[in-house]
Amino acid sequence: MSLIILVAEILGVISAVDAVMKTRTSQGAIAWAVSLVTFPYVAVPLYWVLGRSEFHGYVQAHRIADLALDPAIEESVAVLEQYVLERPPGPYPAAAAERLAAIPTTHANSVQLLVDGEETFASIEEGIASAQEYILFQFFIVKDDELGRRLQQALIAKAREGVRVSFLYDEVGSHALPRRYKDELREAGAEVYNFHTRQGPRNRFQINFRNHRKVVVVDGRTAWVGGHNVGDEYMGKSPKFGYWRDTHVRIDGPAVLAAQLSFVEDWNWATGRLPQVDWVPDPAPDGADMPVLILPTGPADEFExxxxxxxxxxxxxxxxxxxxxxxxxxxxxxxxxxxxxxxxxxxxxxxxxxxxxxxxxxxxxxxxxxxxxxxxxxxxxxxxxxxxxxxxxxxxxxxxxxxxxxxxxxxxxxxxxxxxxxxxxxxxxxxxxxxxxxxxxxxxxxxxxxxxxxxxxxxxxxxxxxxxxx
Known part of the structure; x- marks a missing residue:
């Protein structure tokens, strides 16, 4: 028993040192260090499951994806440059945001504000129905309820028409999504994968990270980004909460490619390969000229x-x-x-x-x-x-x-x-x-x-x- 206690205390001290050296905030480092030294039996396993601050592997996958994408992106760079927003002289307020995004602000975009579930999912379903080549579909939570099945059937219909459907979900957020739901999509020809947070030898216990993004892209021409997940509560049908207040946007124009790039990098991490997509930018069909910056963020970034x-x-x-x-x-x-x-x-x-x-x-x-x-x-x-x-x-x-x-x-x-x-x-x-x-x-x-x-x-x-x- 004394040996077990000694080992637990040593592991607690080693883990506390690791927390002090690697935890990104001082309050987090203090909280973990005190807990690990005081209650090692409970805190040590919790730390190695929940205390990670770096997402290993994604950065390497990101770099490999960038190399593989280079030929396709190079072909569209000359076209995209005409849509990059010209910086005014003097200090530029968006400069820091652009550096964080590693993507420039583009103009020639159209953005529609979508307030609440009815408006949001009506727009997404209309976009899915219009798809000719491919659909990229990513949500943190997908439920097998009325809304979830409606979207599933819309995707199945397009997959059977020959449209390429790539369906990505977070395995923690969508833990209750039944295998039957995914199998029915696959049987129709869609590719379905979870984000696979724990893949790789160093990531077996990496469950504290989530892919919280909600992105839909149709044919590289239109994208949807916002707060809604796929579930009936987002349509205001929650018995507990009733009305659900949420917001999405629909984007048409060159900025869609930035949302698409975010999905492609996540898909590459989850599957080890790149989806077949179009990288040629198109201006918004309604002639709008809105400046838009798409800013993906996450634990694999160089900065917070x-x-x-x-x-x-x-x-x-x-x-x-x-x-x-x-x-x-x-x-x-x-x-x-x-x-x-x-x-x-x-x-x-x-x-x-x-x-x-x-x-x-x-x-x-x-x-x-x-x-x-x-x-x-x-x-x-x-x-x-x-x-x-x-x-x-x-x-x-x-x-x-x-x-x-x-x-x-x-x-x-x-x-x-x-x-x-x-x-x-x-x-x-x-x-x-x-x-x-x-x-x-x-x-x-x-x-x-x-x-x-x-x-x-x-x-x-x-x-x-x-x-x-x-």
Whole structure:
């Protein structure tokens, strides 16, 4: 028994050193190190399953994919260059975002704002029906319910027509998706794979990473990106939540190729090969000229791209920064950026749900209210149903819609994707969307956290301690 105790303590110390050296945030490193040394029997296995901060293998697969894609992409570079947005003289606000994306902002795009499930999936189904060559279909959650079966049958119909269908899902998010659902797609000729987070000898216990992206691409001409997953609750049919507030965008134009590249890299990781796709950019058919930057982010990036994206947006704001997210668990750097923005007179508003779907992140959010409110940050809690959208509005310069939540998981552990749009008409539309949501929300008051009973405040503080692995 003494030998077992000694081995556990040694493993705890070794793991604590590893956590201090590799964990990306100081609070995460401290939390893991203390737990590993104090409770090694429980903390050591948890750390090696949940404590990883680097996604091994994807970077190498990404580089191999880039080499394989070079000939195809080189053919379209000359055509794409005419759609790259010309930088104005002087400081360029989007420069940092473009470097994070490793993709330029393009113009000649058309972007349609899709509010809630009915509008979103009607648009996606219309796109699927119009496909002539291929469909790239990727979601974090796919359910075998009314909506899931409807989309499955639409994909099966196109596959039987000879359209190439590539179906990618996250094995954790879609853990309940039955084999029958996938087999029926395969029998029709579709290729179906999970993201396969744990492949490779170093990744057997790599289950804390998720591919949270939701991307649909049709024929390389049209793409959909946003917060909806495939499930009846996203159509407002949840018995628990009722109305489900979410947002997607449809994109036509050269920016579609950036969304397609994100899918192709994920597909290459999951399958070890590249799908057959078209890399020739086309301008939006309606003649629109919207600037769009597609920003994929994830744990395989050189930088913490999602966290830096939000920090850059907050730091760049001069008049307003409005953020909508179902979860609000920022790190210290982003929290400081929000406070500084409010202190310099920026209208900082955070829109979050008034009801919880994940209790830990719901409780943790309460602990940030008082410090943020002191600086002038305003919190709105949406009361019209469950708010699941991920959107940001920066002055009158840019609006973003995507998959990234305002929490550590999206900042550091999830693969995400965001569409940033710099068109005045689209920004006005997002402005009206936010105002409508604020009108269906309540403003968080000074007693929202401090006025709660002790047991609630204690639970919230404990929940905040788990933020690095939420």
């Amino acid at each position: 791209s999602a966290a830096l994206m939000f920090t850059h947006a907050i730091s760049s704001a001069r008049e307003r920064i409005w953020i909508a997210s179902p979860y609000f668990v920022p790190d210290e750097g982003i929290m400081s950026a929000l406070q500084l923005a409010a202190l310099r007179g920026v209208d900082v508003r955070i829109l979050i749900p008034d009801v919880a779907d994940h209790m830990l992140v719901y409780l943790a959010a309460f602990t940030y209210f008082d410090d943020a409110r002191k600086a002038g940050v305003q919190f709105y809690k949406y009361t019209g149903g469950f708010l699941h959208q991920k959107a940001v509005l920066i002055d009158d310069l840019a609006a973003g819609v995507g998959t990234a939540n305002f929490d550590n998981r999206s900042f550091r552990l999830n693969f995400e994707i965001t569409a940033l749009v710099g068109d005045p008409g689209f920004i006005d539309e997002v402005d009206r969307m936010f105002e409508s949501d604020f009108a269906q929300s309540r403003i968080v008051g000074p007693d929202e956290y401090s006025g709660r009973p002790f047991w609630f405040r204690l639970a919230a503080r404990v929940a905040r301690l788990t933020a690095p692995i939420q």
